[in-house]
Amino acid sequence: MSDKQIRFPFRGLWEGMWLTLKTMLKPAPVTMYPQVQEEPVPRARGVIALDVEACTVCMLCARECPDWCIYIEGHKEEQPPSKPGGRPRARATLDRFDIDYSLCMYCGICVEVCPFDALFWTPEYEYSEPSITNLLHDMDKLTYWLGTVPEQPKLEKS
């Protein structure tokens, strides 16, 4: 009993009443969304953007995706040798890179796992659709999102 403080009876109840009263009298912290745009933080996970040039069709993202919502198809293209006399190279090229946002759970594993930094989070969030099929974003759309990627934070130095 010694460590128990002597308290006003039912103090918690009265404190709760006071708190709700105060909250009621304060203006509600609400953004009136359709009229007022919410300003997401720069690193918010809104939608995933794709840099087609950086992608090597390695399929790591598609394989690691827990929801299997990434669809990738690609083929190899013959590249001319970079120096005269060199041998021609094969370069993997994307035919299809779709993310189905009706399945995506925004875990970000694809972004983490991409070895060539081809995937980015962007804070855009206005892409809801009346039809669920339109949530399948194709390569063009994912490339469009690339323009909305905020500047990456500077690397930390120890």
Added chain:
Amino acid sequence: MNFWLELIIKLVAILGFVLTGALVVIYAELKAGSHMQGRIGPYYAGGRWGWAQPLADGLKFLQKEDLSPIGADRTVYGFAPYVVMMSTLAVFVVIPFGPDMVGRDLDLGIYFILAISSLSVLGILMAGWSSANKYSLMGGLRAAAQLIAYELPLVLAAAAVVVQAGTMSMNGIVAAQSETWFTVAGIDIAMPFLLKGQIISFIIFMIAVVAELSRIPFDMPIAESELTMGYLTEYSGIRFTMFFLGEYASMIAFSAIAATLFLGGYAAPGVPDNLANLVGPGVMLLKIALIVFVIIWIRWTWPRLREDQLQRLAWFWLIPIALANIGVIAIFKVVF
């Protein structure tokens, strides 16, 4: 005036008041509750402040299909909401909104109210039993246990007021509160019973009222997390609307009773007798609104009790305290 004409006018007035009042209270609950949680609540319905939200909700409920389960006792099942609604409406017969603004000033006013308002337990038990649903049955039984347990403190707290007022008539109780209690510097001061030593009765009465209304923190009969919706589980459409409106109407009814018993009813300081019928309803509405707000406020603040805690509170604390309170008030009444 013709008896039937008077009857119809009173019926329409009471029905209109109760139904619009219930809608207003529903709106107040939506809005106040939202703001207490840092939200803004209904906003678009009706153009401004979402004032039409309860109307829209009501219309939505009305056009839903009136389902009844295949194993239900149809007659009892269909009749239960109206028993609850009627017991609430009947309370308004004796609630005075002015010296003459009363459906019927019965000599047994408060007795009538306590008797008729406990009829709603019957409706709830009927609903719970006839729904052919385990959740409904458990909810109905819990409601019965709870309402019976809290009927006692309610009656005892009201009895303390009756002892002090010396009458059971609602008008008489109001009159007892607008009598001069004492005179200071030539000004006659009248006090409501709340300030005449009935504070304990008032607290017990309000706790019992919240429990009778089955509202948080005493909403075990419809505890969503355990019983889906209790005795309301199977109801839909117009019958659910009846229960819903009845709940809010009885909130107004009990607030009106509490306002009459403890806050002086339609009486306000400084109102001359010839204006009492005119000002009275406004004063009464203000007092009702105050108590309704407190009930809403409690609902959005406090957590729910456990079933055994609820019974313990009633039988171990409220009833003994209420009995002792009556004893003390009776002694004071006799001695002074």
